[in-house]
Amino acid sequence: MSDFTGKLGLVVGVANKRSIAWAIAQATAQRGARLALTYQGRFEEHVNELSQGLGQPPLVLPCDVGSDTDIAAVFARIQEEFGGLDFVVHGAAFAPREELSAPFSQTTREGFRVALDISAYSLIALARHAAPLMEARGGGSVLTLSYLGSDRVFPNYNVMGVAKAALESTVRYLAADLGPKNIRVNAVSAGPIKTLAASGIAGFSNILTVYRDRAPLRRTVDANEVAEAAAFLLSDAGRGVTGEVMMVDAGFHATGM
Numbered sequence: 001m002s003d004f005t006g007k008l009g010l011v012v013g014v015a016n017k018r019s020i021a022w023a024i025a026q027a028t029a030q031r032g033a034r035l036a037l038t039y040q041g042r043f044e045e046h047v048n049e050l051s052q053g054l055g056q057p058p059l060v061l062p063c064d065v066g067s068d069t070d071i072a073a074v075f076a077r078i079q080e081e082f083g084g085l086d087f088v089v090h091g092a093a094f095a096p097r098e099e100l101s102a103p104f105s106q107t108t109r110e111g112f113r114v115a116l117d118i119s120a121y122s123l124i125a126l127a128r129h130a131a132p133l134m135e136a137r138g139g140g141s142v143l144t145l146s147y148l149g150s151d152r153v154f155p156n157y158n159v160m161g162v163a164k165a166a167l168e169s170t171v172r173y174l175a176a177d178l179g180p181k182n183i184r185v186n187a188v189s190a191g192p193i194k195t196l197a198a199s200g201i202a203g204f205s206n207i208l209t210v211y212r213d214r215a216p217l218r219r220t221v222d223a224n225e226v227a228e229a230a231a232f233l234l235s236d237a238g239r240g241v242t243g244e245v246m247m248v249d250a251g252f253h254a255t256g257m
């Protein structure tokens with residue numbers, strides 16, 4: 001089992017109890033990690049409430065990942081409070097709702113910009129700020145969350161698929177850049193799970209049905225299963241793995257038809 005005793009982590013992307021980032025926060029905190037959690041403005045109350053449920057009270061901070069000022073402020077506080085960092089979980093993604101239902105060829109320049117900025121660029125910004133804090137601890141592990149829509153076409157996933165392709169490529173470039181500092185960068189590509197973000201994709205329940213019918217395990221995955229894989233990659237158990245996109249999708253990605 002992955003051990004997080006004495007580890008210091010930052011988790012970005014908790015909105016509510018269904019968030020995959022929340023499952024990862026719980027999995028790492030239960031194994032001994034001390035956490036900082038960030039929230040996007042409107043989720044302050046939810047995240048504060050949830051954070052009471054973690055054994056060790058986390059540092060809870062606001063952060064819009066589209067804001068360099070917010071990101072800098074988060075890492076300044078972490079430097080002050082923790083003095084270093086062992087892992088970062090990046091669980092933020094966004095595309096304007098209309099981009100997730102209109103035909104893909106109607107994708108707007110602004111929708112494309114926002115989706116790529118919030119869902120992919122933000123990983124670079126977080127990793128850059130985390131690097132010196134991780135170096136102070138002898139290395140670290142950065143983990144993001146992706147989806148198979150990066151590589152294959154799913155109805156209405158649209159510009160988010162393009163953003164996930166950029167995100168997975170970003171994982172590899174960051175892994176190469178930060179590897180000499182013993183900082184690993186990986187992604188878990190999760191099967192579809194009913195969360196707030198998923199509810200923004202028109203026809204999402206059809207995707208769930210197709211997975212249940214066709215995935216080798218004949219089911220979908222839940223957030224806890226994704227969190228177990230994430231915990232492996234974030235912990236020393238995953239110390240030989242970097243630049244990887246690990247599929248946790250009941251095997252759906254392996255099927256042809």
Ligand SMILES: NC(=O)c1ccc[n+]([C@@H]2O[C@H](COP(=O)([O-])OP(=O)(O)OC[C@H]3O[C@@H](n4cnc5c(N)ncnc54)[C@H](O)[C@@H]3O)[C@@H](O)[C@H]2O)c1
Pocket residue numbers: 012013014015016018019020021039040043063064065066090091092093094118145146147148189190191192193194195196197198
């Ligand atoms: N649910 C799924 O089916 C599924 C499958 C594969 C990958 N993922 C990915 O998992 C990650 C987490 O999503 P989730 O499904 O848990 O949904 P979620 O809605 O619980 O989490 C998405 C998070 O992104 C945050 N966010 C959006 N814009 C932000 C901004 N500007 N600044 C800071 N935070 C911002 C939201 O506050 C929220 O916490 C996303 O990257 C998503 O694409 C989800």
